[in-house]
Amino acid sequence: MDQINVKAWEGRSQTDEGAISAGMAAQIHATLGAPRTPAPSLGQILPPLWHWCAFPPTAPMDELGADGHPALGQFLPPSDLRRRMWAGGSLNFYAPLRVGERLQRRSVLRSVKQKEGKTGPMMFVQVDHKVYGERGLAVEERQDIVYLQIPSSYAPPAKQPLPVAPVLHRVVPMSETLLFRYSAITFNAHRIHYDQAYAREIEHYPGLVVHGPLQATLLMQAACAHKGRCPVQFDFRGVHPVFHGDALDIMATEDEDGNLALCTGQAGHQGMQAHAMWEGTL
Secondary structure, three states: OOHHHHHOOOOOEEEEEEOOOHHHHHHHHHHHOOOOOOOOOOOOEOOOOHHHHOOOOOOOHHHEOOOOOEOOOOOOOOOOOOEEEEEEEEEEEOOOOEOOOOEEEEEEEEEEEEEEEOOEEEEEEEEEEEEEEOOEEEEEEEEEEEEEOOOOOOOOOOOOEOOOOOOEEEEEOOOHHHHHHHHHHOOOOOHHHOOHHHHHHOOOOOOOEOOHHHHHHHHHHHHHHHHOOOOOEEEEEEOOOOEOOOOEEEEEEEOOOOOEEEEEEEOOEEEEEEEEEOOOOO
């Protein structure tokens, strides 16, 4: 698709209504929460990033592509590039959201850019989201999406080493069950996360791919636990795919202002990088 037609998608907007019910909060907690702790109940504060489960894609079956994603050409621009990934993003948190609260997400397609990378053509899409609760604006978010060609064989990017002196280090098993459950609570039908035959034979990954948002949520949980409170700003980006089977390292270093540089890791290299900042350190 040429640059002019792609650019025509910029400025498109849509509004979605959503909520995290008490039942859904229990499901998210069962998937991501600390063992032997209660799930947040009706009216209690949601952990940050749980709002990603509040606005599930509702495309019917006949509007899903072969990869399980909703077909392009509605809100997101169409493309011949068949690999689509949530590559990163940035969030500002203004107010907590609560279980059972009516939520609204207003989305605007900020930019669409086509580039030629080392592995071929690429398209970068940025979407701005504003999430409102019953008390007003709660979260501002930028979502970074990248479209790529599916390679003929697995060709990972360069590996970046893990930090040598982390202030926190956790290890989280990456089982098929966890990936399936996270796909379920986000209603994400992308087959690279649960269909091994598709992931290996069609997209040429060595195994099931761990979701980027799942990694970001695990990093956020670690940041909140380490500091004892939630950050006001959080950004993240994937730098290398990670897969089910091998456990995921959750690590962080802390700067002199108390901000955290976090990463996931697997097999000795980083998978996702993130930064968390707290009020008073910005």
